[in-house]
Amino acid sequence: MTAGSWDEVWEVVREIPAGKVMxxxxxxxxxxxxLSARAVGWAMAECPSDVPWHRVVNVKGVCSTDAVDGxxxxxxxxRLEAEGVTFVNGHVDMRRHLWSPEDDV
DNA sequence: CCATTGACGAAGA
DNA sequence: TTCTTCGCCAATG
Numbered sequence: 001m002t003a004g005s006w007d008e009v010w011e012v013v014r015e016i017p018a019g020k021v022m023x024x025x026x027x028x029x030x031x032x033x034x035l036s037a038r039a040v041g042w043a044m045a046e047c048p049s050d051v052p053w054h055r056v057v058n059v060k061g062v063c064s065t066d067a068v069d070g071x072x073x074x075x076x077x078x079r080l081e082a083e084g085v086t087f088v089n090g091h092v093d094m095r096r097h098l099w100s101p102e103d104d105v
Numbered sequence: 106c107c108a109t110t111g112a113c114g115a116a117g118a
Numbered sequence: 119t120t121c122t123t124c125g126c127c128a129a130t131g
Contacts, residue, residue: 024113028127039127041112056112064112076112 006043013047016055019084020099021092023059030101054079055099061092 012030016022024044025037033039041064044053054076057063066074077087086093 025115028113033127035114035126036128037113037126038111039113039129042128044112053112058113059115066112 006046009040009043010047010051013044013051013053013056015101015104016052016099017104018052018055019097020103021055021057021061021080021085021094021097022099023057023061025059026098026100027056055083057092061094061098062090063092 008031009027012027013022023037024040025034028034028036028040031040040056044051044056047053054063054065057076063074063076063080065076080092080097081087085097
């Protein structure tokens with residue numbers, strides 16, 4: 001990233017309030033790197049434990065990690081539901097929980 | 106340095 | 119509306 005590290009990415013993810021979610025492209029956009037959505041995903045894989053990576057989903061509102069786990073129900077989905085995030089037809093209700101910095105203001 | 110892969114996204118068929 | 123293809127960034131072999 002611009003800072004030369006993923007610290008900025010994690011910092012943005014930490015800003016996401018509970019009950020809200022954001023997509024990888026959105027995080028990348030906040031970092032002035034709209035085309036680095038994929039790279040952001042990599043940062044999530046290596047994110048520290050203090051980062052709520054579960055609040056980051058793809059633009060479809062589906063938890064990519066759930067596909068990885070596959071066998072078990074998405075741990076990410078469980079955590080989001082615990083925070084008040086509602087799921088619709090197997091995907092997050094982006095219409096209600098898609099967060100943006102302006103929303104926090 | 107080149108090829109492959111991956112927690113992505115937008116565009117085309 | 120769903121599936122497929124291409125493009126982008128970073129990491130790994």
